[in-house]
Amino acid sequence: TLPTIYVVTPTYRRPEQMAELTRLSQTLMHVEKLIWLLIEDADTTSTMISEFLKRTGISHVHLSAGPVNVKYKGGKPRGVGSRNRGLQWIRQNAREGVVYFADDDNTYDIQLFKEMRYTKKVSMWPVGLITQTGLSTPVVRDGKLVGFYDGWIGGRKFPVDMASFAINIQFLKSRPHATMAYKVGYEEDSFLKSLAPLEPADIELRADNCSKILVWHTQTRKNRPAQKIDHQKFYGTNLM
Numbered sequence: 001t002l003p004t005i006y007v008v009t010p011t012y013r014r015p016e017q018m019a020e021l022t023r024l025s026q027t028l029m030h031v032e033k034l035i036w037l038l039i040e041d042a043d044t045t046s047t048m049i050s051e052f053l054k055r056t057g058i059s060h061v062h063l064s065a066g067p068v069n070v071k072y073k074g075g076k077p078r079g080v081g082s083r084n085r086g087l088q089w090i091r092q093n094a095r096e097g098v099v100y101f102a103d104d105d106n107t108y109d110i111q112l113f114k115e116m117r118y119t120k121k122v123s124m125w126p127v128g129l130i131t132q133t134g135l136s137t138p139v140v141r142d143g144k145l146v147g148f149y150d151g152w153i154g155g156r157k158f159p160v161d162m163a164s165f166a167i168n169i170q171f172l173k174s175r176p177h178a179t180m181a182y183k184v185g186y187e188e189d190s191f192l193k194s195l196a197p198l199e200p201a202d203i204e205l206r207a208d209n210c211s212k213i214l215v216w217h218t219q220t221r222k223n224r225p226a227q228k229i230d231h232q233k234f235y236g237t238n239l240m
């Protein structure tokens with residue numbers, strides 16, 4: 001039988017939220033045997049999101065990160081409380097399959113889910129970046145992982161993007177202390193290191209030996225949020 005894919009998505013309230021979630025949900029609708037863990041960065045879950053989830057028809061789990069009692073050094077790491085909440089739920093409720101951290105604003109090719117489904121420990125693939133670097137990727141020579149390429153290395157053992165890897169659930173459960181650190185820039189590295197022992201040779205290379213881009217780290221431009229203004233006065237027309 002097909003292993004289940006548990007997609008863990010941190011999300012938070014802002015003007016573009018429903019647009020991002022609509023786009024992501026309409027990608028996930030194409031993937032079979034998938035459970036979407038949508039985790040709000042808030043103390044409680046909201047009716048807006050639960051009604052949205054119901055409407056998608058996707059098998060889902062709706063959670064909130066809850067209050068995260070952590071003092072942040074160097075700013076708040078984005079989505080970490082939600083991802084750790086998702087990991088906790090998976091440890092308690094999932095028996096088989098793979099976990100994938102899918103931020104709500106990235107762009108996913110549905111082929112990516114075929115690539116990750118049969119992960120034994122940890123699988124990896126390139127991520128397209130909309131920067132001068134162009135991509136973040138494992139470097140593969142003669143079918144072997146020989147290094148990583150990214151716009152910033154920062155002394156990391158695993159200098160990879162959040163969207164670049166999936167984890168087998170039995171493997172995750174064999175590492176009961178695996179967790180993501182609340183440290184900006186080191187979220188992925190801290191999590192992958194916490195899966196030790198995990199060596200580069202254990203990593204399963206996907207997307208045609210990491211030669212194809214099936215996910216992009218996209219970002220939606222922030223606009224000035226809607227203000228409380230008199231729309232009738234400033235933008236209305238009146239046909240009467």
Ligand code: UDP
Nearest residue numbers: 009010011012041078079082103104105219
């Ligand atoms: N996020 C969150 N709380 C925040 C900021 C971000 O839950 O305060 C989520 C966001 O919805 C996304 C993920 O964390 O799924 C990564 O955030 P973002 O996309 O803003 O980070 P970037 O891609 O710019 O590094």
Ligand code: MN
Nearest residue numbers: 103105218219
């Ligand atoms: Mn993002």
